[in-house]
Amino acid sequence: MFFRGWIAALLAGAPLLAQVDFSGEWAPLYHEDGPERLPGPELGDYTELPINANARLRADSWDADRISVVQEYQCRPHGSDYSMRGLGNLRVWREIDPATQKLVALHTHMLAWDSERVIWMDGRPHPPDYAHHTWQGFSTGVWEGNMLTITTTHLKENYIRRNGVPRSDQAIVTEHWVRHGDYLTVTTVIDDPVNLTEPLVRSDNWFLDPGQHIGVFGCEYAAELPRPEGTVPHHLPGTNPYLQEFGKWYGLPFEATRGGAETLYPEYRSKIAPYNPPAKCERYCTCTTLFNCQLR
Amino acid sequence: MRAALLAVALLGRLGAQPAAELHVLPVQGNVYLLTGAGGNITVQAGRDGVLLVDTGLAARAEDVMAAIRTVSKGPLRYIVNTHVHADHTGGNETLVKLGANPDDPGPPRIIAHLAVQERMAEPNSDVKGNLWPNDTYSTPFKDFFFNNEAVVVTHIPNAHTDGDSIVFFRRSDVLATGDLFMPDRYPFIDLNHGGNVQGLIAGLNKILEITVPAKYQEGGTFVIPGHGRLCEEADVVEYRDMVTIIRDRVQDLIRKGMSLDQVQAAKPSFDYDKQYAGDPNAFVEAIYKSLKK
Numbered sequence: 001m002f003f004r005g006w007i008a009a010l011l012a013g014a015p016l017l018a019q020v021d022f023s024g025e026w027a028p029l030y031h032e033d034g035p036e037r038l039p040g041p042e043l044g045d046y047t048e049l050p051i052n053a054n055a056r057l058r059a060d061s062w063d064a065d066r067i068s069v070v071q072e073y074q075c076r077p078h079g080s081d082y083s084m085r086g087l088g089n090l091r092v093w094r095e096i097d098p099a100t101q102k103l104v105a106l107h108t109h110m111l112a113w114d115s116e117r118v119i120w121m122d123g124r125p126h127p128p129d130y131a132h133h134t135w136q137g138f139s140t141g142v143w144e145g146n147m148l149t150i151t152t153t154h155l156k157e158n159y160i161r162r163n164g165v166p167r168s169d170q171a172i173v174t175e176h177w178v179r180h181g182d183y184l185t186v187t188t189v190i191d192d193p194v195n196l197t198e199p200l201v202r203s204d205n206w207f208l209d210p211g212q213h214i215g216v217f218g219c220e221y222a223a224e225l226p227r228p229e230g231t232v233p234h235h236l237p238g239t240n241p242y243l244q245e246f247g248k249w250y251g252l253p254f255e256a257t258r259g260g261a262e263t264l265y266p267e268y269r270s271k272i273a274p275y276n277p278p279a280k281c282e283r284y285c286t287c288t289t290l291f292n293c294q295l296r
Numbered sequence: 297m298r299a300a301l302l303a304v305a306l307l308g309r310l311g312a313q314p315a316a317e318l319h320v321l322p323v324q325g326n327v328y329l330l331t332g333a334g335g336n337i338t339v340q341a342g343r344d345g346v347l348l349v350d351t352g353l354a355a356r357a358e359d360v361m362a363a364i365r366t367v368s369k370g371p372l373r374y375i376v377n378t379h380v381h382a383d384h385t386g387g388n389e390t391l392v393k394l395g396a397n398p399d400d401p402g403p404p405r406i407i408a409h410l411a412v413q414e415r416m417a418e419p420n421s422d423v424k425g426n427l428w429p430n431d432t433y434s435t436p437f438k439d440f441f442f443n444n445e446a447v448v449v450t451h452i453p454n455a456h457t458d459g460d461s462i463v464f465f466r467r468s469d470v471l472a473t474g475d476l477f478m479p480d481r482y483p484f485i486d487l488n489h490g491g492n493v494q495g496l497i498a499g500l501n502k503i504l505e506i507t508v509p510a511k512y513q514e515g516g517t518f519v520i521p522g523h524g525r526l527c528e529e530a531d532v533v534e535y536r537d538m539v540t541i542i543r544d545r546v547q548d549l550i551r552k553g554m555s556l557d558q559v560q561a562a563k564p565s566f567d568y569d570k571q572y573a574g575d576p577n578a579f580v581e582a583i584y585k586s587l588k589k
Contacts, residue, residue: 055493058567072504072533076513077352113512130319130331132526134516156514157534168571169531194571219512230501232540236548237564 020146020179021094022106025214028088033202037085039295041163044243046259047252054194054256055166062164062241065233068224075219077113079158080136081173081188084204087112088161089214097122106141106148110151114217119150125155133169148177160190160200165259168194182208197261215295247282251276315356318363319525323518325468327444328367329526333360334383338472338520340465341368342443346395349376349463349472350498351387355415360387362468371397375440376449377408378474378522379457380423380489382417388427404429409451410434411459415489438502451478452499456483456488456522460499464506473499475522480567483539483572485582493543493586500536500537504529538568546583558582 022044029039036045046059067073070148078086089111095104106119117136126138137155141148160167171192178185184206189199247257262268269275287293318332320339330337335353337360340347346368352360357567364372372395377385392404398555408429415421416428437450447469452460456475463472476499485491507517507529519527554562563569565576 052570054567054570056567061567066537070512070533070537072509072529078565115512120402128319128321130321130329130525132518133527133531135512135530155528170571230497230540232537232544234537234544235299236545 007028019103019143021149022090022092022150022177022179022184023094025209025212026090026092026184026208027209027212028090028230029205029207030288030293031205034293036161037291038287039284041161042091042246042249043163044240044246044257045163046161046165048256048264049160049165049198049259050196050198050261051160051165051259052195052262054159056260057237058166058195059161060243061234063233063235063239064163067231069227069231071221071223074221074224075113077115077135078162079167080115080139080152081155081167081171082158082160082162083110083112083115084175084186084188085202086110088204088206088219089212090206091212091214109214110213111217111221113125126151127239129148137173138267144176146178148175149177150177154183158190160195168192170194183219184208251278297457310499315359317390318356318359320363320366321524323364323468323470323520325465325470326445326514327465327468327470327518327520329520330360330363332356334386335475335522336520336524337379337387337393338463338470339364339367340443340445340447340468341370344371344443345373345397347374347376347442347447348372348391350378350457350522351375354386354390357387357390358394360533361391364395368577371395371400372404373397374447375402375404375406375414375471376447376461376463377406378385378463378577379460380408380412381396381475381486382426382455384474384522385416385423385426386519405431407433407438407449407461409459409461413422413455413488415457415459428441434467441514450502452495454490454492454495455485455499456487456496462499462503462506467526469508469516470518470520471503473503473522473563476500477519477521477527477532477535478501478523479521479535480524480526480573482535482568482576482579483582485586486573487577487582487585491582491586493539497536497539497543500539503532504536507532538572542568542580543583543587546580547587550584550587559584 032292054242091109093107101166105121105123119139119141121141133154133156135156137152139150141150155169155171157164157169171190173187176187187203189201191199203215208284247254256263316332321329323329326340328339330339333356335350336348337352396404406429410432413429413432415425439448445465448464449461460474460476474481483496485493500551510516510530513530519532521527542565546559549559549562560577560580568577
C-alpha cells in the first residue's frame with residue numbers, strides 16, 4: 001500500500017505532457033527583421049503587414065512628433081506582442097503552488113519599460129469584456145506537447161509596427177513558445193479584426209544567457225516642446241511628405257511598400273515593376289546587435 | 297482593478313424582454329462599476345452610505361438596486377447625474393424610493409449641473425418624466441466630502457450636451473466621465489442639447505489633466521466611461537486623439553469650401569470606422585455643424 005502511494009506521488013510529480021521549463025535569462029537575437037527592430041522601422045514601411053485600407057490611412061496620418069509632443073506617449077510601453085521584437089532581454093520564472101506543486105503561472109520581465117507579464121497556467125478564464133485592458137493583456141497558456149501556446153486578450157491599443165501602423169484593443173494574440181536546447185523561439189500570431197485582413201505571423205528568437213543582467217529601464221515624462229494643450233500632431237490625408245522615402249532608399253516600387261495581404265505572397269512579385277535593389281547597402285547594413293546598428 | 301473580479305450577474309426582470317445582465321466590478325478604493333443597465337453606473341459605498349453617478353434606464357432600476365445591495369446595505373444619499381439623457385437619469389425616481397433611509401431628514405440629493413434640470417423642464421423634453429435634480433450647481437465645479445473622501449463634480453460646458461459633469465473620487469482615484477468618453481464607440485454630440493465637438497475635446501483634455509497614470513502609463517487613476525469597459529488614462533488619450541484628428545480633418549475640408557455632403561463623401565473618419573461603433577456620417581455631421589456655428 002505504501003509502495004503504491006509512493007509510485008503515485010512520483011507520477012504526480014512528473015511533468016504533465018512533457019512540460020518544458022522556460023525559466024532563465026534570455027538574450028534576444030536580432031537576425032530576423034533587424035533594421036526594423038533595432039533602429040526602428042522606416043516611415044512608410046508597411047511591407048509584410050496584411051493591413052487593410054483603414055490601417056494604412058491611420059499609419060499615413062501618423063506623425064512621429066506625437067511621441068515627444070504628447071506627454072502621455074513619452075513613457076508608453078510596447079504591447080506584449082510588440083515587446084517581443086523590441087529591447088527584448090527577457091527573464092522567465094515559474095510560480096508553483098506550494099500545496100500542490102502544480103504550475104500556476106509563468107512570469108516574464110522584459111528590459112523595455114520593465115514590462116512584467118503573467119501567463120496563467122491554471123485554467124482560469126479570461127476576464128469579462130467590461131474589465132480594463134493593459135499593455136501586457138491577459139494571458140493564459142496551455143501545453144501542446146512540448147510547445148506552450150499562449151492566448152492573450154484585453155490588450156490596450158498599440159502598434160503592429162512602431163511607425164504608426166496600429167494594432168487595436170480588439171486584437172487576440174496567440175504565441176507558440178518552443179525551446180530548442182539553449183534557444184527559444186516564439187511565433188506570434190495577431191488576429192486584429194480592426195486593422196488586419198488576415199493573421200499576422202512573426203517569429204523571434206533568444207539564446208539562454210545565465211549571466212544576463214537586466215537593468216532598470218526608467219522613464220519620466222516631461223514637456224519637451226512648448227505646444228498648446230491638447231495638440232495632437234498628425235498628417236492630414238494626402239499630405240505626409242515622408243511616405244515615398246522608404247521605397248526610394250531600398251529600390252522598391254511605392255505600391256509594394258504599402259502593405260496588404262496580397263503583398264505577402266511570392267506571386268505578388270510578378271505584378272509589380274522589377275525590383276532594382278541599390279548597388280550596395282547604404283542603410284543599417286551592420287545591424288546584428290543593438291550596439292553595432294548604425295545608419296551608415 | 298488589480299483586485300479579484302467580483303461579477304454579480306443578476307437576471308433581468310423584464311418578463312419576455314431579454315435584458316442585459318448586470319455586473320458589479322470593484323474598481324479601487326470605495327468605487328465600483330455597475331454595467332448592463334443602460335449607461336454605466338458608478339457606485340461609491342462606505343460608512344456614510346451610497347453615492348451613485350448616474351442611474352441607468354428606468355426599466356432596470358429595481359435590478360440596479362439589487363446589484364447595489366451586493367456591495368452595500370447602506371442608505372442611498374447622493375446621486376450625481378452626468379447629463380440629461382434617459383439612459384443615465386432614468387433610474388432616479390425608483391432608486392430614490394428604494395434606496396432612501398426613511399429616518400433621513402430629507403430625500404437623497406440628486407446633484408447635476410443646472411442645465412440638466414433646465415433640459416428636463418423643457419416642454420418637449422424626452423426625459424420629462426424623470427425625477428429632476430434637487431441640488432443643482434451653475435459654478436465651474438462643486439465639491440463635497442462623502443465616505444471619507446473628497447468628491448469633485450466638474451462642469452464640462454457644451455461637450456456631449458450643455459450639462460455635462462465629470463465626477464472625481466479623490467482618495468479612491470477614480471473618475472466617472474459620463475458620455476464624454478466611450479471607448480468603443482464614436483461620440484454622440486447632442487447638438488440639440490447644447491453639445492459641440494470643441495467642448496467635447498476640451499472635456500477630454502480636462503480628463504487627461506485630472507488623471508495620473510502609475511508606472512509606464514498604466515494603473516493610477518481609473519476612468520469609468522459613460523458606456524463600455526473600465527479604462528485608464530491611456531485609453532482616453534487614444535480617444536482624444538481620434539476625436540481631435542477627425543475634427544482637424546473636417547476643419548480642413550470646411551476651409552476648402554466643402555459642403556456637408558462633400559465632407560461626408562471624403563470620409564474623414566475612414567481609418568477609425570472599423571474600430572468605433574456608431575454612424576460615422578452622424579459623427580462627421582455633428583463635427584461639421586459644431587464647427588460651422
